[in-house]
Amino acid sequence: MMRMQRVCILGGSGFVGRHLANRLHDRGIHSRVPTRHRERTKQILVVPGLDLVEADIHDAGKLQELFRECDAVINLVGILNERGFDGSGFHRAHVELTEKVLDACRHTGVQRLLHMSALGADADNGPSYYQRTKGEAERRVLAAAADLNVTVFRPSVIFGPDDNFFNQFRLLLKLSPGVFPLPTPKARFSPVYVGDVVEAFVRALKDRETFGKRYDLCGPQTYTLEDLVRYTAEQAGLRRTVWPASDRLSRLQARVLQRVPGKPYSMDNYLSATVDNVCSVNHLPELGIEPTAIEAVVPGYLSDKTERARYNQFRMTARR
Numbered sequence: 639m640m641r642m643q644r645v646c647i648l649g650g651s652g653f654v655g656r657h658l659a660n661r662l663h664d665r666g667i668h669s670r671v672p673t674r675h676r677e678r679t680k681q682i683l684v685v686p687g688l689d690l691v692e693a694d695i696h697d698a699g700k701l702q703e704l705f706r707e708c709d710a711v712i713n714l715v716g717i718l719n720e721r722g723f724d725g726s727g728f729h730r731a732h733v734e735l736t737e738k739v740l741d742a743c744r745h746t747g748v749q750r751l752l753h754m755s756a757l758g759a760d761a762d763n764g765p766s767y768y769q770r771t772k773g774e775a776e777r778r779v780l781a782a783a784a785d786l787n788v789t790v791f792r793p794s795v796i797f798g799p800d801d802n803f804f805n806q807f808r809l810l811l812k813l814s815p816g817v818f819p820l821p822t823p824k825a826r827f828s829p830v831y832v833g834d835v836v837e838a839f840v841r842a843l844k845d846r847e848t849f850g851k852r853y854d855l856c857g858p859q860t861y862t863l864e865d866l867v868r869y870t871a872e873q874a875g876l877r878r879t880v881w882p883a884s885d886r887l888s889r890l891q892a893r894v895l896q897r898v899p900g901k902p903y904s905m906d907n908y909l910s911a912t913v914d915n916v917c918s919v920n921h922l923p924e925l926g927i928e929p930t931a932i933e934a935v936v937p938g939y940l941s942d943k944t945e946r947a948r949y950n951q952f953r954m955t956a957r958r
């Protein structure tokens with residue numbers, strides 16, 4: 639029986655990481671989560687027993703220190719945009735860091751590594767830096783299967799409370815004056831529920847059958863981006879006209895918005911959306927997980943009613 643008491647989750651302070659640390663805690667497994675900014679990451683401290691450490695995980699020595707006394711490492715680090723425009727930021731966060739993680743596993747004797755990739759990751763043919771560097775990282779992890787017990791996960795877009803997809807579109811729709819010009823409206827996605835994604839990680843952790851394998855993770859349905867944004871507006875009670883932008887306009891939006899502080903949209907995001915983000919085979923059922931539909935979860939956190947109920951609750955608590 640494989641010992642599994644403590645795991646180190648790189649990128650564990652983010653959306654998926656918070657859900658994963660909670661699920662691991664439910665199964666009696668402790669999480670160690672390094673972060674670059676402890677102050678900004680307090681949200682995750684609600685997970686009981688969580689060991690939140692401020693650390694630079696790009697420092698090889700620090701990484702080894704973090705992995706000590708851990709039975710497994712889970713690498714969730716990923717970025718959708720880099721500071722510059724030449725791909726070096728993507729390369730550092732996805733490929734160089736992965737290489738350091740593999741080295742640190744070998745140095746500390748941690749045998750089990752779960753690696754988060756993304757559907758569409760493709761080192762040779764991916765149209766964007768995001769997809770090529772994610773693909774290269776995935777390739778290096780799978781090549782390490784000769785001496786480490788590795789498993790790679792490739793989800794489509796992930797949804798759930800506090801996600802960066804539906805919540806982001808709700809915010810953008812709210813800020814738009816009535817007409818919302820949507821780039822790459824025909825891009826196709828099979829959104830997968832964060833609860834199903836973290837369950838896949840937890841089930842795989844001690845399952846030898848998953849060693850050396852890649853799992854594509856999708857929800858039960860495929861939608862165009864346009865369908866999903868219209869659904870967001872409907873659920874959030876926002877009367878907006880979602881206007882499908884042409885390919886030319888989508889590129890123009892990307893070129894302009896990637897110069898705006900915070901890079902809300904970039905050429906790299908545009909290029910990623912030029913290939914469908916859907917599974918040819920969904921591996922969730924192989925792990926014994928029934929994929930959850932967006933309709934079963936999203937109204938619970940997106941709906942206008944939910945927001946109003948939360949506000950009323952806040953007012954009651956504040957006695958106003």
Ligand SMILES: NC(=O)c1ccc[n+]([C@@H]2O[C@H](COP(=O)([O-])OP(=O)(O)OC[C@H]3O[C@@H](n4cnc5c(N)ncnc54)[C@H](OP(=O)(O)O)[C@@H]3O)[C@@H](O)[C@H]2O)c1
Pocket residue numbers: 648649650651652653654655672673674675679695714715716717731754755756757792793794795796797802803
């Ligand atoms: N969300 C999705 O729809 C989706 C879909 C497919 C694949 N994925 C993959 O799933 C993983 C997790 O996604 P998520 O949505 O949870 O992301 P997230 O909320 O942005 O969290 C990512 C975490 O990674 C850390 N991080 C980011 N850049 C880093 C860097 N340069 N160096 C060190 N740490 C860095 C951050 O930690 P600190 O700021 O605390 O240091 C952050 O909390 C990513 O690899 C992503 O590519 C996500």
